[in-house]
Amino acid sequence: MSTSNEPDVARRYAAKSWATRLRNHPAGPVFVVTSVLLAGCILAGLLFGGDFNFLSSPNTSLVLRAIPNFGLIALGVGLLMIAGEFDLSVGSVYVVAPFAMIFAYVVGVPWLLAIALAFAIAILVGLMNGVITLHFGVPSFITTLGTMFIVRAAAPFIVGYKRSLVFKAPPGWKEVMTGKTFEVPNQFWFFLLFSLLAYLLLSRHKIGNHFIAVGGDARAARFAGINVIRTKLLAFVTCSVFATIAGIFQIMRSGKAETNPQLFIELYAVAICVIGGVSLFGGRGTIIGIMLGAAMLQLVQDAIILARLPGFYLDMFVGMMIVVGVVLNQAIKKRY
Amino acid sequence: MVELSTAAAPTATSKAATPLFEARGISKSYGHVEALIDVNFEVRKNEVVGLLGDNGAGKSTLIKMLSGVVQPDKGKFFRDGVEVDISTRQKSESAGIQTIYQDIALVRSMSIMRNIFAGREPTNSLGFLKMREMRNTAMGILDEYVRIAGINSPDILVEQLSGGQAQAVAIARAVHFKRDILLLDEPTSALSVRETEKVLNIIRDLAESGVSCVFVTHNLYHAFRVCDRFAILAHGQNVQSTLKSDTSLNELTDIIMKH
DSSP states (O other): OOOOOHHHHHHHHTTSOHHHHHHHSTTHHHHHHHHHHHHHHHHHHHHHGGGSOTTSHHHHHHHHHHHHHHHHHHHHHHHHHHTTOOOTTHHHHHHHHHHHHHHHHHTTOOHHHHHHHHHHHHHHHHHHHHHHHHHHTOOHHHHHHHHHHHHHHHHHHHHOTTOEEEOOOOTTHHHHHHSEETTEEHHHHHHHHHHHHHHHHHHHBHHHHHHHHHHHOHHHHHHTTOOHHHHHHHHHHHHHHHHHHHHHHHHHHHSEEESSOOTTHHHHHHHHHHHTTOOTTSSOOOHHHHHHHHHHHHHHHHHHHHTTOOTHHHHHHHHHHHHHHHHHHHHHHHHO | OOOOOTTOOGGGSTTSOOOSEEEEEEEEEETTEEEEEEEEEEEOTTOEEEEEOOTTSSHHHHHHHHTTSSOOSEEEEEETTEEEOOOSHHHHHHTTEEEEOTTOOOOTTSBHHHHHHTTSOOBOTTSBBOHHHHHHHHHHHHHHHOOOTTOOOTTSBGGGSOHHHHHHHHHHHHHHTOOSEEEEESTTTTOOHHHHHHHHHHHHHHHHTTOEEEEEOSOHHHHHHHOSEEEEEETTEEEEEEEGGGOOHHHHHHHHHHO
């Protein structure tokens, strides 16, 4: 058999047009849809002016602040899904960890220590999810369904329901975390930063390779010498940590911590991931896809609000996108 | 015919040097199914030993033990006459063993490059992958071992490969990271004729270059072509160990049929 003929190989490999490469990239479809959506919104904003205020400064700020809220959670959920597991308790951690942080802060714990407490809770919940799932062999979907309820009840258990704690962060913190830089809300810049970190972890780090391996084929990963349990535990913790980060940004923005859980936030996060091309079966997914999925979700929500359509249109849309996303997942699997 | 005495001490086989690797008194049960009963097995330097036997003989179980994936209920392992612990994949690798599994054991959703380095990624001090090194090495491996039309990039996902191509990648991976012993569990079962020839040649070349191979196969023709010695199992027990020079293909077939 002849050795690879360099010009031949280069031509054969570069033969795919950009359209084909886009179609084949896991985040290709969501990129196209989001771009079209964005273009549509901009166009409508230009054409209808006051009736569809997409381009106004308050609206763009709103959207750019909202994308990181779900997007940060989705990053964590997505990394865990790529590693082959689920976490439905993120919505509860998103509420409870920051609440505990503020609770400690208002009773006198130093700010930084309070932040450390929030992350300690995140790590604890992540480990709990991981240990129960891996040690007892319970599907993570079920485990975290349980921990979701347990964690959700923890804060009200201690301080009672419908408690909200108003607080004032130490000087500078609110401005840095919720101000604007170059007209863009800082939350969005931080989202880009965390997305970059997530990308570096997943695609450029050894741990990321292990995530993909254990999610794609845990048995093959084990035979290759990867410590499957340690890798998955790390993924569970990462997921809870991202949810905590999202929660902290949220309370900084609103100035108060609450014990009411925000409904369905975990399902929105999964929806974003599925829309963004993360496979429900593990081993497949990209950070850019998750980012685009978060953007698309917020664009749709914003468009629905601006067009003054009833709110359930959004739920309908999210539901449809999940189903479409799963069907596409299956189609991709069958192709090979 | 040479009968491998089950209770013999290593020094009893006076003309042979200490075996490179030895498994002694291996037993394993899954529930009340006895997969292996007091089995002895050895691998000598520069040899290709065929591990033969019909289905259910225990060959795969023995291989999995040697690669650290399964633990025996009873028995010991020796490397160069010294007892070793091979209870994990890493420890088995430290003892010099690389394995090619029957079902290929590559992660289908990952690229060839990521699969090759899974579990042994070259990284800098912070754990970040040395992408360029990985890519160059992967392309070198593809060039040298896997010159198959269609695999011209290490970024191709394993699920896009045919069974034979995937197995070739798995073999190339094991050969690249080879130490002293290569275990091949039915490596040619998914391969075409041409690919099979290539694998058989690789096995012979490896033995000549100082890597011993354990070749598990159903195909006695293939076994007879590349192996120096045959160890036969039946129903979880040793039946026989024979040098190729002392036997024939017909005789081997007869022995296996008889048990």
